[in-house]
Every structure is written in C-alpha cells, then in structure tokens.
Amino acid sequence: MPSMKSIITKRLGVIFALLSFIVIVAITLGFRQISIENAKDKAIAMAEIIKAGLTAHMKSGVMENRDYFLNEIKSTYNVNNINIIRSDEVNKQFGTSSLEKEIDNNSKYVFETKKPFFNLHEQQNEASLHAYIPYIASNKNTLKCLECHNVQEGSVLGVVEIDIDLSQYKSLSITYIIAILLFLIFFIIFTLLKSIKTINEHIVKPLESLIDKFEHSVLNYTKIDSTHFETKELIKTVDEVNQLIDLIHNKNQELEIKNIELKELNLEIEETLKETLTSIGMIAEHRSKETANHVKRVGEFSKLIAYKLGFSDDEAELMYISSQLHDIGKIAIADELLLKNGKLTPEEYKRVQFHAQIGYEMLRYSERKILKASSVIALEHHEKYDGTGYPNGKSGEDIHIYGRIVAVCDVLDALSSKRCYKDAWPFDEVMDYIKGQSGLHFDPTIVNIVLECKEDIRRIMVEFKD
Template structure:
C-alpha cells in the first residue's frame, strides 16, 4: 500500500467519544459507525479519559465541554500534562452547546484541533472527523517513513564504517608483512595505544578510533624498497633518509578521506616518528605540537618494535625496552605518556603475551590479527 493510500484509509482509526449524555453518545456512535468507522469507544465519565486513551491509543478524541466532575477544558489540561509531545496527544474535536466565541477560542487556544456545536449536522461532523483523521494519519505515515529513513542511514553508516575498518586492517597488515612474518605487531601496538589513551583520559569514541586507526601507522613502508627495509645490517645515511619518507608516504596514502577514522590514521602515520625534543621526522615537531595520538603511538610502537624479533634483528628483553622508554622521556617521548606506560606495565605485558608472534602466515593467524583490532 502506498503512502497516499495509507493516508486516506482512515476507516480503521480508533475514535474516543466523551459526553455525559447517553443519548448524545448513542447518536454520535451511530453517526460514526454509519460513516465507516469501526473502532468507536465511548464514555460518559470524563474521569475515565486518561485510562481509555492509554488503553486504546485513539486517533481522535470527540470531547464535550460541559460535564460533571471535570469539564472539557480540564480534560484537555490533564491530557496535555500527561502527553506533552505534539504527536503523543490525539487531535481533539470539541463538542459543545455554547455558541459564544470565547468558548471556541479558549478550546482552540488550549490545543483542540476543531470545534463543532450541538445539534450536529451529520455531514459536517463526518467531514471534520475525516479531515482530522487524515491529518493524524499523514503525520503517522511521515513519522514511520522518517524512522525507516533514519534506520537506513544508521545501517548505511555502519556499513561504511565497517568497510573503512576492513581497509584499515588489511592495509595495515599488508604493510606489516613487509618486515614481520605475522603482522601481530600492529595488534599489540594498537591495543597498547588504546590502553595508554584510556589512561590519559581519552573518551570512548576517541579510543575506538585510536584502536582502529593506529594499525595504519607504518602503511608508508609499502613504498620503501625491500633491499632497504629488510637490510640485516645498519642503514647508511641515504638508506635511513629513504626509510624516513615512509611517514610522508603513509600520510599521502591515507589522504582524500575526511572521515574521523582516516583523519586520525593519517595523523598517526605522519607524526609517530616525531620526537618530544623536536629532533624527530618528518617535520621536526616539538612537545605538544605533536598530536596526542602521535605521541601515544610513538611509545607503543617503539616498545613493541624493540621487543619484536625481525628478519634483521633480535628482540630486546622487555626490561631493557622499558628502560629505553624511561631514559627517553622528555627527549624522544612525551614524559606523560611514558608515565602512563610505566603505570600499566602488567597490562602491557598481558597484551604482549596474548598476541605473540608465530612463524609463518595462515588463515587462522590472519583472522586472529583482524579480529583483534
């Protein structure tokens, strides 16, 4: 059924009629039923209105003004207090014997949508009922369609986010496989980065970005020739300058996407080799000129790189790597980040133990690396 068909099909609407005169209720019910409305609820007692509205969720309320216990104005006030949302309260068609404008104006000012006087003209009453129900139904259709669209947007946003994460993870792994047989370095490094970010007070959303952006820190290694990247001995000056270009290469690879994830990944790739004292590369940033995520990843990356065995080196003992970080606080590293690292050594070691390197690459190991990020 199309939206327009749903708008004009009001015969299934629920109508609540409130009038203290039984003869009026009987007459109104007959009029509405003869007009094609199948769900008509009636009451003579205005004190029953709120429970009936709660029970039946009517699409329209026909309300008499002059009644015992509570008049129609008091009923409207009570309903507005209970259902403050503009779409929560059903439209109210006031029924009254009063001809004075002050009654009509007051009822409309209080929120009634229409006003008819007794005795009723059947055709006029049914037309007013239909008009109000069509408006009500239109609002409900639009609200439902809005919910559907919002749900589609959420789903599409999630799909885009998931796709970006897959790109990040696989490119990060591809870069890591250049000089590490398993790619678990980026898992450990990203989880240590998240740990440090949490210790430094980063919010959950930012921590999630950090966890998923940090694996791209060395994506620029893709652009470094194997004979340099995998050289078993010490690099000469020209080779070292060539390796240093991986920060710029990584930032270039990650450019062109302004999402929060890729923006942080680009920032990390560009700045994780900057030094606290300004002697790092590629731009010689100093102190807090270096983004916090770059300072965090510098500590996490260096520790795990030092303790990892690569084709061109043996891994350091953890205690030696910790001492290296301690001695570099204030020169190579942000001392605040190093302090956070030292305060969570047990958790850092637990991450290293859980995500150890293994020899060779297989599907299970690839899945573990991807699922861990």
C-alpha cells in the same frame, strides 16, 4: 495576523451597517410616502366637507358667513390655507365675488383635466402639501348641483385649494427614525457581542482544544475522543485528524525501520572502513616483515592512552584507526631496503626514513578526519621528544600529541614482538626501556600512562598475539 474573531466582527459589522442603512432609507421613504398619501386623502375628504358646507351656506343664503366655517375647518384639520376658485361659468351666472381666488396656472390645469392636482413644498424643517380638488357638477348625488347651476353634467364648478401643513409629520418621522436607528445600533451591538461569544464557545475554544489534543495524540499515539466536541463539523474534523494521526504513526514506524536499517548500514560501512584501513596498515607493515597484528596492537595501545589522556570516545576511536596507518609510507620504499639482511648504509637508512614524509604526502590532501589524523601520525611517529628524531627533528609539544602517542606504542610493540632479526624482549625489560626513554625518545606524560597501565597493555598483547 488578524484573529478569527476580528475578521468575523468586521464582516458582520459591515453587513449590519449596510442592512441598517437600507432599513433606514426604506423606512424614511415609506414614512414620507404614507404621509403624502395620507395628506392627499385628507385633502380630498376635506374638499368634500367644504363642498357640502358651502352648498349648505349657499342654499341657506348665508354665503357671506362662510369664512367662519372655513376657519373652523382650518383650525380643526391643521390646514395653513383654504381658497375657493370659481369657474368662469359660475362667475357668469352669479357674478364675481371678492371672497374667491382667481384662476391661476395650477387651478387652470384642474379645470381642464377635472382631476385633483397636488404640489409638495419642502423646506428644511417645514413641509406642506398644496392640493387642488375639483368641484364637479352632478345631478346624480344628493346635492343636485344642476338645479341651481346653469352648467352641463360633469363640468367643473370650482376648485378647492387646500394647503395642508405636514411639518408635524416630518418631525414625527424624524423622531421615529432616530428611535429605530437607536434600536438598530443596540441590536447590532448585542448581536455582535452574542456572535463573538458564540464563535468563542463553539469555534475558537474547541479548535484550541483540538490542537492541544492533536499534539498529545501524535506524541503518544492515542486517538482524539470526538465526544468532547459538540458540532457536526468539528466531529467530522476530529475523525479526519484521527485518520491523519494513523497515517503519521504508520509513517513514523516506517521511518523507524528505515532508521534502524540505515544505522546498521552505517555501522557496516564504518566496520568495513576500519577493516580496510587496518588491512592497508597491515600491507604496509608486512613489507618490512612486521607481524600481522602489529598494527592492531598499536591501534589498541593508542586508544588506551588516548582515553587516559582524557580524549572523548570519538577521538579515542579516531586514534585507534588512524594510528594503524603510521607506516603507510613504507609502500613506496623499495623491497631491497626494507627486506635487506644486515645493516643499512647511512644512505639506505635515510631512504627508509623517507617513509614518514611519503605517508604524510599520501594522506595530507584528504578532507576525512581519519585520514588527516593518519597523515599527522605518519609524519611524526619517528620524532623524538628531545628533538633527535626524524623527519623534521621536532621536540617536546611541537610534536603533535598523535605523533607522541604512536611513537611510544610503535616501539613498545616492536620490542615486545619477535622479529626475524631478534627475539621478543621480556615485558619488564620493555617497560624499563620505555621508562628510561622518558623525556628522551618519549613524552614523559605518555610514559607515565604506559607504566600505570601495564596490566591493560599486557592484556592487549595476549588478546592480539601473533
């Protein structure tokens, strides 16, 4: 992920590079054009001087000495070559001269058009401008050409061919361009560094600070102080962020209220479920004339023992509810067996015992933790530690700990309660019985807990008295 600095640096770099290229091209072309125009003006000015000089030579009758004059001009004005080309009329009047050059294509063009003609030669480091300037006859100027020349006003007497050396201009322009290029590079680097510094100071750092302040403000519900920021854009952003913080705070409050409502609802559902399961447990027990609070006491005893065995709060609560369904299977046992006065036949007793398996089958397919635990308890609460219980004759720790806990609690409560066929046993006798069954009917560890917690058990019995 590129940083803001690198993106802006790249963009500015491209813009500056493009700008530099345009500037260099414009300066190069401009410099070249100025040099050419300057050379043209120079050629025209020189042609005027040559015209005047040659006329003076001619009038003084020293035309044969004109080379000295032309060489002086050449060396003074940095000219490669100067040639004089006479018109056919002049040659006719004065005769041909070996000093003059013959008419070629370029000079012929100037004789015809009467206009200067320029030709630029460029080769690597060398450059020169070939100029052909017409010498137009006139009697209107001070030279009074027509006094000597037998030609018409405005006709071309001759052409001055000047080859001006531009190499110096070329090397000078290259030097200037390099200097400008160096300046531009320096300017670009300076501007980029300055831009990065500005971006850092006025964008990146304030943004980082805004993010820090935003986190702090959302957590503590405080507004961000916009006076910490300088630019109009950031101050506007801070105002918008403050509005956002308000919105978040309001939403949070709404969420908290909803959460509380949801918790209350959950609690309500949980309580309803507990009461429902207790009621189901009671219905099952009621069919065999067990008292209403029997299941509640079994639940309380089981929870107490679970805590003493080191179960967590959740597991102890699970034990409290699921133990209340230990006799759920009795729902499926016929009334004449459950309510029979007098002793059951071995066959009938076997059918009553079947309530453990039925309870298990009723609950075993549930995915709910409570009902799964209840199914184990329903199946194993009549198993005995020494292996003489039912339905599977399991022994010792093969019996699930839930089953071992409820086995003790169920008998403990049954003995302590009054039934239609028996009186309630005195508390100490019940405790003696439980102690006597340690390692036989009951798990010795659980028996020890029961004996240690006599007072708690007595308190539960009083609290949930029938």
